[in-house]
Amino acid sequence: MKKPVVFLDRDGVLTVEKGYILPLEEVECYPFVKKCIEEIHQKGYLAIVVTNQGAVARGYFTEEKLIYLHEQIKREINVDAIYYCPHHKEGKVEKYAVDCNCRKPKLGMIEQACNQFEIDMENSYMVGDRASDIELGKNAGVKTILVESGYGSKKMEYDIQADFTVEDLREAVKIIENRQ
Ligand SMILES: [Zn+2]
Numbered sequence: 001m002k003k004p005v006v007f008l009d010r011d012g013v014l015t016v017e018k019g020y021i022l023p024l025e026e027v028e029c030y031p032f033v034k035k036c037i038e039e040i041h042q043k044g045y046l047a048i049v050v051t052n053q054g055a056v057a058r059g060y061f062t063e064e065k066l067i068y069l070h071e072q073i074k075r076e077i078n079v080d081a082i083y084y085c086p087h088h089k090e091g092k093v094e095k096y097a098v099d100c101n102c103r104k105p106k107l108g109m110i111e112q113a114c115n116q117f118e119i120d121m122e123n124s125y126m127v128g129d130r131a132s133d134i135e136l137g138k139n140a141g142v143k144t145i146l147v148e149s150g151y152g153s154k155k156m157e158y159d160i161q162a163d164f165t166v167e168d169l170r171e172a173v174k175i176i177e178n179r180q
Helices: 033-042 063-077 108-116 131-140 169-178
Strands: 005-008 046-052 081-085 125-128 143-147 164-166
Touching: 005 108, 005 131, 033 046, 033 063, 033 169, 046 108, 063 081, 081 108, 125 131, 125 169, 131 143, 143 169, 164 169
Parallel strands: 005 046, 005 125, 046 081, 125 143, 143 164
Antiparallel strands: none
């Protein structure tokens, strides 16, 4: 049976945004995230993370270390999958310095999710803190929720209107719960 998904950005939504690239050892989830994911599951949604990690292409950390961190995060907060884009067309690590199909707002990571899961896109959501997240949601035809916990509306890189704007993931989950 098809399930709707709450697609989640990582930095600024699940993990604390510090405004610069953190060493991976310092990446931490907000304390409320685990319970939010539980509630998302209780409502019948999958929780799937889609995250741009161009720092891999820029040589700040390796893809192996990123995969290790994501396995820890998966265990800690129990999300169903984490898709990441390690690319950046201006990156200095040759292997990742490509103009790929997976960097948000392109649809590649959502297409990967659709290949792995039976997804009811019509009732799905995208939750993020940046313009590229909201644009991705619009490209995918899902409802979009901007959270202020990361970059948020004051730092939007370009003008794009989310369906909802809320404080953080807790408020986003309330919106999702109230719409069913
Ligand atoms: Zn990519």
